Amino acid sequence: MQTATEALPREDESAPNGKTPRWRRAAWSVLPPLGFFLLVLGFLYLVSYVLLNPQRQFLLPPPHEVIQNGVLDRANLKEQLHALWDTAKVAIIGLAIAFVIGTSLAILMSQAKWIERTLYPYAVIVQVTPILAVVPLIALWFGYDIQARVVVCVIISIFPIITNTLYGLLTVDSNLHDLFTLHNAGRWRRLRKLQLPHAIPDIFVGLRVSAGLSVIGAIVGEFFFRQGTPGLGRLLDLYRARLQTDLLMSTLLFCCLLGIAMFVLVGAIGNRLTRSWFESGGRG
């Protein structure tokens, strides 16, 4: 038989336009943000030492004090790491619940236009209602402990999961749907073998946005619901009350770290699941 020779799979993607060496491109992606970081650092020192008089320096402690007291001090570090873990727990549980409910709703909506029409407006309402307005009800129904914080997390992070999953489920090539129709595939097979796999990249686009939102939800939730072990949100409030600006800022760093970690983690899982789609599998 003939062999297909008109184009062999591409082998090397690393040097698309040749010339630029790898280290230079790496440097080009690292140096600008690093430079900006140094600029900001310099500005902070300038404000802290030059613009503020010593009595008011507590408003903006110099960066090395933030690191010294907030990160290198064992007791303070321990306190913040415990809080970090507590908040991470709420964010992860919240995101997981938002994922399950969000994708389920999207699957339901993808089954019939009338279901979508019925449910979608309420998804939008959940999205646009200020969380502050729902707080009293959440308190009545779920109390003031971790459950209430998880609920806040779910409410804040569910919308991108619903919309992106729905988009992925509904944008399958109509020819592929025809092919499934010709072979008498029912809803379930269509969903399992066609729509859901097709939606995976979109689901992860939604999840990445929601991952960031879930951290926000977990922290914001703690400002309202203060029972149980303290998380980053309560710590922030505590340090604010004590005017411990250095710890306030180090806790802020941990908040950012958590958000970035969630974002990167979800992104990595997504890439891993779709990575093989771009592979030119082993010969023979």
Added chain:
Amino acid sequence: MSAHGSAAAVTDASTSEVIVFRNAGKVFPDGTEAVRDVSFTLRRGEFLSVVGPSGCGKSTLLRMASGLGPQTSGEVERRVDNVGYVFQDATLLPWRTVQKNVELLAELDGASGAERRRLAAEAIGLVGLSGFENHYPKALSGGMRMRASVARALTTRPPLFLLDEPFGALDEITRGTLNEELMRLFVSERFAAIFITHSISEAVYLSSRLLVMSSRPGHIVQEFHVPFPYPRSPELRFDAEFGRLAGEVSHALREGHA
């Protein structure tokens, strides 16, 4: 025109009718009339090409033939259950390897794992994709994806092939190669085919019969019988008789468009 021996051999081998259009027409719900009063009979071993300007309802015709978009007037009588449909795009599933893509239809039809693998291996061999079973579609060229798409349709051994401009998006050279391979498959498998195309030379080269459609609402302007015996060599395209026939088709096409 039927003096050519092997052309007759292919057609006479089985004269069973695969699909019959009787004054079939299609009006869409929004009122546009896509196809008007189309009648033809397709028998096993016939390769029927349909050429016409874009938007003349060629694809609508195929959807009527497959039952995906039934006619709104007249009759379409399909005497086989199993149709192989090949679209303009390869429409492979990017999360499946070539092997798994080709297995898809047998899988939907409920074939066992071993049966699926056997059918797929056979079809992959027929289209010349052996060795690429474990590649994902994104790593293949357009021509190879189309081969995989044809292989997928082949697995169910359809007596009727519906091809909707399958090579329209490919470059001229790849297109030529795939034309020859489709020809080879047609000669060995003896299915019936309705082949939609924009390319007159492709249509004349491949088909035993050729319908020219007018612009919307599409109806048949003229029918041509293509007398050259199968299998046809690629050099046929430079034959004087081939050129004359292509010229006639082109003329009919322009008439229908006006």
